[in-house]
Amino acid sequence: MFAFLKKLFGPKTEPPNGPATPSPTSPTLPLKGDPDATVPLPELVSSRPSPDSLKSKLAPPSKTRFTIGIAQDVGQVRPHNEDVLLVFTGELGGLEPMPNFGLFIVADGMGGHSLGERASGLAARRIAQVTLDQILPSLLAPPDADIERPLLTEVLENAMVAANRAVVAGVPEGGTTLTGALIIGDQLVLTHVGDTRAYLIAEGQFEQLTRDHSLVQRLKELGQITDDEAAVHPQRSVLYRAVGQGDGLEVDVISRRLPPGALLLLCSDGLWSLVPDTLILEIVRQSTSLQAACDALVKAANDAGGPDNISAIMVQMPG
Amino acid sequence: MTTRMQGQGDTSLKPGAVLQNRYSIQRVLGVGGMGSVYQARDLRFPNATKYVAVKEIINIADPSMREMVIKIFEREANTLASLDHPAIPKIYDYFNQGDRSFLVMEYIDGKDLETYLNDTPGLLGEEKVVEWAIELCDVLSYLHNHKNKDNQPEPIIFRDLKPSNLMLDQHGSIRLIDFGIARNYQAGQKGTMIGTEGYSPPEQYRGESSPAGDIYALAATLHHLLTKQDPRIEPPFSFSERPIRKANPGVSMELEAIINTALNYNPADRFPSAQAMKDALVALRRRSSGMLGHPLGTGRLDLGSLGQGRPVESQAAGVAAAPARSEVTPLWAFKCEDEVRGSPTAANGVVYVGAYDNNLYAVTAADGQLLWKYATDGGLPGSPAVHQDIVYIGSEDRRLHAVSAKSGRLQWTYYADAPIRSSPRAADSHVFIGADDHYLHAVNVVTGRRAWRFQATDAVRCRPAIANDRIFFGCESGEFYAIDMRGERKWHFKAKRGLTSSPLLANNTLYVGSLDGMVYALDASSGWTIWRFRTNKPILSSPAIDGNLLFIGSADNHLYAIDIRTGREAWRFQAEGQVNSSPAVNKGVVYVGSVDGCLHALEAASGKLRWRFKAGGPITSSPTVVNDVVYVGSFDHYLYALTA
Numbered sequence: 030m031f032a033f034l035k036k037l038f039g040p041k042t043e044p045p046n047g048p049a050t051p052s053p054t055s056p057t058l059p060l061k062g063d064p065d066a067t068v069p070l071p072e073l074v075s076s077r078p079s080p081d082s083l084k085s086k087l088a089p090p091s092k093t094r095f096t097i098g099i100a101q102d103v104g105q106v107r108p109h110n111e112d113v114l115l116v117f118t119g120e121l122g123g124l125e126p127m128p129n130f131g132l133f134i135v136a137d138g139m140g141g142h143s144l145g146e147r148a149s150g151l152a153a154r155r156i157a158q159v160t161l162d163q164i165l166p167s168l169l170a171p172p173d174a175d176i177e178r179p180l181l182t183e184v185l186e187n188a189m190v191a192a193n194r195a196v197v198a199g200v201p202e203g204g205t206t207l208t209g210a211l212i213i214g215d216q217l218v219l220t221h222v223g224d225t226r227a228y229l230i231a232e233g234q235f236e237q238l239t240r241d242h243s244l245v246q247r248l249k250e251l252g253q254i255t256d257d258e259a260a261v262h263p264q265r266s267v268l269y270r271a272v273g274q275g276d277g278l279e280v281d282v283i284s285r286r287l288p289p290g291a292l293l294l295l296c297s298d299g300l301w302s303l304v305p306d307t308l309i310l311e312i313v314r315q316s317t318s319l320q321a322a323c324d325a326l327v328k329a330a331n332d333a334g335g336p337d338n339i340s341a342i343m344v345q346m347p348g
Numbered sequence: 349m350t351t352r353m354q355g356q357g358d359t360s361l362k363p364g365a366v367l368q369n370r371y372s373i374q375r376v377l378g379v380g381g382m383g384s385v386y387q388a389r390d391l392r393f394p395n396a397t398k399y400v401a402v403k404e405i406i407n408i409a410d411p412s413m414r415e416m417v418i419k420i421f422e423r424e425a426n427t428l429a430s431l432d433h434p435a436i437p438k439i440y441d442y443f444n445q446g447d448r449s450f451l452v453m454e455y456i457d458g459k460d461l462e463t464y465l466n467d468t469p470g471l472l473g474e475e476k477v478v479e480w481a482i483e484l485c486d487v488l489s490y491l492h493n494h495k496n497k498d499n500q501p502e503p504i505i506f507r508d509l510k511p512s513n514l515m516l517d518q519h520g521s522i523r524l525i526d527f528g529i530a531r532n533y534q535a536g537q538k539g540t541m542i543g544t545e546g547y548s549p550p551e552q553y554r555g556e557s558s559p560a561g562d563i564y565a566l567a568a569t570l571h572h573l574l575t576k577q578d579p580r581i582e583p584p585f586s587f588s589e590r591p592i593r594k595a596n597p598g599v600s601m602e603l604e605a606i607i608n609t610a611l612n613y614n615p616a617d618r619f620p621s622a623q624a625m626k627d628a629l630v631a632l633r634r635r636s637s638g639m640l641g642h643p644l645g646t647g648r649l650d651l652g653s654l655g656q657g658r659p660v661e662s663q664a665a666g667v668a669a670a671p672a673r674s675e676v677t678p679l680w681a682f683k684c685e686d687e688v689r690g691s692p693t694a695a696n697g698v699v700y701v702g703a704y705d706n707n708l709y710a711v712t713a714a715d716g717q718l719l720w721k722y723a724t725d726g727g728l729p730g731s732p733a734v735h736q737d738i739v740y741i742g743s744e745d746r747r748l749h750a751v752s753a754k755s756g757r758l759q760w761t762y763y764a765d766a767p768i769r770s771s772p773r774a775a776d777s778h779v780f781i782g783a784d785d786h787y788l789h790a791v792n793v794v795t796g797r798r799a800w801r802f803q804a805t806d807a808v809r810c811r812p813a814i815a816n817d818r819i820f821f822g823c824e825s826g827e828f829y830a831i832d833m834r835g836e837r838k839w840h841f842k843a844k845r846g847l848t849s850s851p852l853l854a855n856n857t858l859y860v861g862s863l864d865g866m867v868y869a870l871d872a873s874s875g876w877t878i879w880r881f882r883t884n885k886p887i888l889s890s891p892a893i894d895g896n897l898l899f900i901g902s903a904d905n906h907l908y909a910i911d912i913r914t915g916r917e918a919w920r921f922q923a924e925g926q927v928n929s930s931p932a933v934n935k936g937v938v939y940v941g942s943v944d945g946c947l948h949a950l951e952a953a954s955g956k957l958r959w960r961f962k963a964g965g966p967i968t969s970s971p972t973v974v975n976d977v978v979y980v981g982s983f984d985h986y987l988y989a990l991t992a
Binding site for chain 1: 544581583584613837839913
């Protein structure tokens with residue numbers, strides 16, 4: 030599998046579509062299933078189908094901007110959607126460019142009736158509010174301004190704590206998982222609670238950046254059960270940590286430097302528990318754009334039964 | 349589609365309902381997954397108020413399942429009725445009525461331990477908890493040694509020991525309630541749930557239950573009682589990561605050790621029986637009651653001072669096993685005429701070091717023979733830089749000296765306006781060095797003339813980091829600067845106190861320690877702070893990195909290993925003096941000096957001490973490792989070479 034990955038994303042392979050040539054601008058992407066996202070749509074560079082079918086069909090990354098895909102579906106079983114997606118991006122070109130800015134959130138709510146969707150929506154909004162409040166003034170200030178910039182990991186930790194408080198107060202019987210990714214330039218900071226996930230596909234590696242706060246994950250780490258047993262364990266949906274669970278919520282905050290062209294995938298368990306890693310990679314490889322990849326990932330989860338809501342955000346770093 | 353608790357709907361019996369013409373329901377005591385538990389009055393005693401507890405199982409609609417549940421219920425009721433132990437409530441009766449089965453038992457007037465714990469302000473004392481633990485071991489031992497009517501062993505596993513299943517009766521004794529009738533036949537959960545069982549041992553999730561599982565659950569319960577940390581909302585099986593004595597320092601090491609033994613992941617590593625655990629607790633109680641006023645105090649202080657870090661085991665083990673290796677014989681030792689505070693630099697088989705006797709020394713790396721020495725007019729607190737056969741060093745005589753690496757002959761000197769206590773860095777045909785005159789100086793390597801200088805707000809004493817046409821350095825006021833190769837400021841950052849520590853640049857992230865006690869991780873492109881890590885005293889040490897771990901010393905006597913992805917502590921090592929020396933990493937081992945006079949060699953992954961070397965004076969000099977030899981200076985005037 031490693032060799033396969035290397036072939037796909039390895040640093041030494043030539044660009045998937047041969048030498049990078051300036052491509053005509055792609056058409057604007059339709060955004061499916063996410064009426065709330067007010068996203069400045071990234072330009073996707075259109076790609077010609079590769080003559081070599083062994084290579085990824087994915088267009089080379091933009092030189093300067095994030096490339097983004099998002100998709101969401103209620104699935105085949107559930108009556109309503111308790112997942113939320115949130116995307117904010119910002120760019121400033123010119124002589125003193127601002128580092129590219131992006132905030133991406135996937136949250137999966139829980140609680141009967143409409144409590145789950147209220148909890149996930151409230152948490153995502155609160156995280157975005159706290160984060161943007163603290164980051165934007167510094168981001169928009171000149172690079173050499175005499176300002177005190179906020180501490181990225183603390184901003185995201187505080188944002189999660191604020192989201193937790195908001196859910197406890199606003200939807201006391203509900204809860205949500207949440208994985209948020211803040212990107213400034215090539216610096217990624219993740220804030221994470223629950224079993225939504227962030228994956229990094231870069232330099233020949235497919236890596237899960239987040240750790241599920243679930244019982245089966247702990248049992249796996251202790252060597253008590255195997256991956257296969259975890260997938261069918263009767264308590265596989267039991268979390269020990271979720272936004273809205275009360276005081277003292279411990280937040281995972283993880284920082285990472287993202288290499289050029291790296292792909293970040295955020296998704297809910299409705300995707301990852303149905304679509305194995307190898308298939309995720311295969312789908313990304315076969316897709317011509319990140320939007321097409323996200324749509325295909327959601328379809329794959331639905332094809333596998335779609336027992337839960339499905340959400341995916343993909344971001345590619347400029348290359 | 350997720351619930352926190354399975355809703356029963358309101359199917360509970362109402363007060364006043366009478367079962368079997370005998371049990372008059374008074375109130376609901378609790379609601380479980382299979383039905384409720386009621387307090388009822390036994391009407392057979394018309395002239396006395398006799399209460400009983402009535403446990404109800406609401407049967408499942410599916411007829412085949414229903415028959416099985418009733419069968420199991422009857423079998424377990426019979427088993428319970430045969431038990432005779434003061435901690436187990438008496439069983440009086442059982443019957444089926446309508447779609448429900450009922451078990452009638454002794455009513456216990458008291459409080460369950462979960463409620464008791466929540467109602468208690470502050471922490472529970474050790475004495476009381478040990479008393480309960482002994483009673484519980486006793487009843488578990490009774491259950492585990494149960495024999496059937498043919499006198500064959502038939503251990504009863506309680507399977508669900510937790511504070512809410514333990515009642516404290518009117519006499520202050522512990523009673524075990526809620527025997528697991530049909531516990532394994534509850535319907536599976538649907539959707540995501542928050543909160544785990546918390547007290548169950550790992551093997552129970554594979555379907556294994558054994559006496560060792562009850563021992564684990566008992567220890568988990570004791571952990572919760574003593575720490576007030578609810579394991580249902582903590583990471584499962586994380587007890588060992590949350591030491592009892594960290595939350596409740598009043599607990600003795602002995603009790604903590606007993607509970608930790610019972611909490612081992614591997615059932616074979618726990619007590620072999622509840623009786624064995626009881627014996628250990630009884631011995632502990634005996635010892636502590638013999639020590640008036642100082643319960644359970646022996647040895648606590650010594651180990652307590654070591655017990656601060658998370659991987660307590662590795663520290664304690666490391667220190668205990670520490671070969672106090674003054675018997676580590678140096679390969680050689682070279683004597684200067686005064687203290688060696690700066691760090692040696694090795695290049696091409698030669699070690700260069702400055703001393704407070706004003707001399708820069710060049711000695712052979714192989715055997716410590718003096719090649720040459722060069723005298724300045726001031727102390728040499730910094731370390732030299734070697735670049736293209738020239739050695740550069742700053743002196744308190746206010747000069748930067750450029751000396752031939754081969755001969756020690758002066759090439760040029762460059763004057764700052766105040767003493768130089770910074771270490772130079774050469775790049776792009778220039779030497780960059782800070783001075784107490786508040787400037788960072790850029791000096792041409794060939795001419796020794798100033799190209800430019802950049803004014804900071806205070807003395808610059810760190811060694812600058814240089815990469816991608818950017819120079820990064822801090823100053824004594826806490827300002828940190830990123831400037832370009834023309835001396836123009838690109839961004840800056842401010843720590844609360846001085847930045848004497850030299851920044852380390854790795855993967856476009858800058859790491860630097862401050863006199864405010866913090867370690868900062870900064871984005872090198874923008875100056876945004878990614879994370880910060882707090883130590884308890886000023887940091888003079890400069891960081892080193894190996895893999896995902898960053899190492900840095902602090903005046904709080906610790907060397908810290910910090911995970912650079914999270915900014916959180918991986919381990920810490922306690923020296924006996926301040927750690928102002930900067931660590932060096934080589935092949936999985938970290939080397940660092942301390943004011944306690946030792947050079948410590950620690951395993952990078954765990955912080956476990958491999959060996960230490962005791963010099964004749966404090967070591968603030970930072971070790972350098974070349975070809976598996978460690979070079980370090982000391983206040984005892986010596987430069988040492990040690991086998992890594």
